[in-house]
Amino acid sequence: MKVAPSILSADFSKLGDDLVDIVSNGADYIHIDMMDGNYVPNLSFGPMVMKSIRHLTDKTFDCHLMIEEPERYIKLVAESGADIISVHVEATKHIHRVIQQIKQTGTKAGVVINPGTPVEVIEAVLADVDLVLVMTVNPGFGGQTFIPSSLNKIKQLKALREENNYNYEIEVDGGINEDTSKKCLEAGADVLVAGSYIFSHNNRKEAIDSLRN
Numbered sequence: 001m002k003v004a005p006s007i008l009s010a011d012f013s014k015l016g017d018d019l020v021d022i023v024s025n026g027a028d029y030i031h032i033d034m035m036d037g038n039y040v041p042n043l044s045f046g047p048m049v050m051k052s053i054r055h056l057t058d059k060t061f062d063c064h065l066m067i068e069e070p071e072r073y074i075k076l077v078a079e080s081g082a083d084i085i086s087v088h089v090e091a092t093k094h095i096h097r098v099i100q101q102i103k104q105t106g107t108k109a110g111v112v113i114n115p116g117t118p119v120e121v122i123e124a125v126l127a128d129v130d131l132v133l134v135m136t137v138n139p140g141f142g143g144q145t146f147i148p149s150s151l152n153k154i155k156q157l158k159a160l161r162e163e164n165n166y167n168y169e170i171e172v173d174g175g176i177n178e179d180t181s182k183k184c185l186e187a188g189a190d191v192l193v194a195g196s197y198i199f200s201h202n203n204r205k206e207a208i209d210s211l212r213n
């Protein structure tokens, strides 16, 4: 399994230092949340900020677009240093086309579902994606409480992967801590995104290790 600290919870006045710190404390992926103030009721940062920290690490930049019509930004995000680009199925009319668009940039493609969206909605693209991100909170803000009904979706995605020989990683995001991480791993998650739990911990190595165990 992998741990992907979400830099949404970093101290933006020293973002580079925080990035280097989580890498040295065991991060596998760096989760980068881009919000447009439209698809979600919050704004974060965009490709320029990601580009400015790209040189600090070789770790995978796992970019989660919370953007309406993400097709407008795929090229820019890929050129700014993303290794994985994940888009919400609810944010585009053409999920299959956007996934192809991401792959054409040479970047891995992910699809994201909100807590209110069933797995069936993305079944037709599961063969095409490298990652499925199951939101375990409603997107837009760090520090929210984990929604337990997401666990069944993780199990369902794991079973579908086994039945069909699909290749995607199952990632979870929102309210992940020492307790909820165990439940997600038992259900079949491969990648745990955690923001506030890691960044508010006084020992980040301990926090990351506790998610693994």
Ligand SMILES: O=C(CO)[C@H](O)[C@H](O)COP(=O)(O)O
Binding pocket: 006, 008, 009, 031, 033, 064, 137, 138, 139, 140, 141, 142, 143, 144, 173, 174, 175, 176, 193, 194, 195, 196, 197
């Ligand atoms: O995508 C996100 C918000 O939309 C964040 O990555 C997520 O909420 C992580 O934050 P926390 O671990 O504090 O819940």
